[in-house]
Structures are given as structure tokens and as C-alpha cells.
Amino acid sequence: MDLNGLYQEIILDHYKHPRGKVVLEAPLASAHHVNPTCGDEVTVEVAADDHGHLVIGYQGQGCSISQASASVMAELLEGASVDESVSVREAFVAMMHSQGNSEPDEDVIGDGVAFAGVAKYPARVKCALLPWMALQDAEIKAGLMAPKEETR
Numbered sequence: 001m002d003l004n005g006l007y008q009e010i011i012l013d014h015y016k017h018p019r020g021k022v023v024l025e026a027p028l029a030s031a032h033h034v035n036p037t038c039g040d041e042v043t044v045e046v047a048a049d050d051h052g053h054l055v056i057g058y059q060g061q062g063c064s065i066s067q068a069s070a071s072v073m074a075e076l077l078e079g080a081s082v083d084e085s086v087s088v089r090e091a092f093v094a095m096m097h098s099q100g101n102s103e104p105d106e107d108v109i110g111d112g113v114a115f116a117g118v119a120k121y122p123a124r125v126k127c128a129l130l131p132w133m134a135l136q137d138a139e140i141k142a143g144l145m146a147p148k149e150e151t152r
């Protein structure tokens with residue numbers, strides 16, 4: 001199987017078997033983001049455990065790219081520190097804005113590498129970024145992160 005085939009498998013697997021698609025009992029904040037051009041919706045909830053590590057839940061509907069991206073993100077960042085979530089998000093956003101010319105680091109963004117090919121399709125970049133932007137908003141609303149700490 002070539003790399004693109006493998007990446008498609010990963011995306012499909014997350015779409016069919018979403019990780020972290022749960023409603024939190026006591027979220028600190030949530031953010032609902034919509035991608036009108038595709039019809040994707042995602043609501044990301046955040047809380048923090050006793051160590052200040054992220055607890056993430058989300059609900060959503062839409063295309064396989066947006067929903068798989070939410071699952072990848074939730075799986076990757078569950079239990080991460082806020083600082084880690086910021087650097088992982090920056091790496092993912094940079095890859096999505098590279099027009100497919102980046103070499104993503106699987107050690108940093110895990111299954112997020114599967115979206116490397118999606119970066120070539122501007123219309124789908126928004127789908128992939130939707131949950132990550134919602135998480136950023138939720139982190140800011142929850143007071144976990146200062147606003148404008150990173151550029152969009």
C-alpha cells in the first residue's frame with residue numbers, strides 16, 4: 001500500500017471509529033465551530049485534570065476529513081499539557097498551510113500526518129482545521145491559554 005493509501009486508511013478508521021467523541025461531565029468551556037462551505041460542525045469541550053492536563057471531548061457531524069481530524073486531535077491531545085497542545089496544533093496548522101510541501105513529524109502530530117495530502121486541497125484544509133480551531137477557542141474560553149498566543 002502506498003503512503004496515500006495508508007493515509008486514507010487512517011482517516012477512514014478515525015471516521016468510522018472516532019476516539020474521544022464524548023460529552024464531558026464538567027467541561028470548563030466549549031466551542032462550537034462551523035465550516036459552512038462543507039457543512040461540517042464540531043463542538044469541542046475542555047476540562048483539566050488535577051495536574052492541569054487536558055481532558056477533551058467533542059461532538060460533531062460532517063465530512064470524513066473534519067470528523068476524522070477531530071478524532072485524531074482528541075486522541076493525540078487527551079492528557080497533554082496546554083503547552084503541548086499549542087505546539088502540536090502549531091505543527092498541524094503549519095502542515096495544513098504548506099500546500100502539501102511539508103514533511104510532517106509523526107512524533108509530534110501522530111495520526112495527524114495522514115492529513116498531509118489533504119493540504120493540497122484548499123477547500124478541504126478548512127475541514128481538517130475545524131476541530132483544532134475549536135479546541136483553541138475552548139482553551140482560551142476556559143482560561144487555560146491566553147488569547148492571541150498564536151496566529152491563525
Ligand code: ZN
Pocket residue numbers: 035038039040062063064065066127
Ligand atoms: Zn468538510
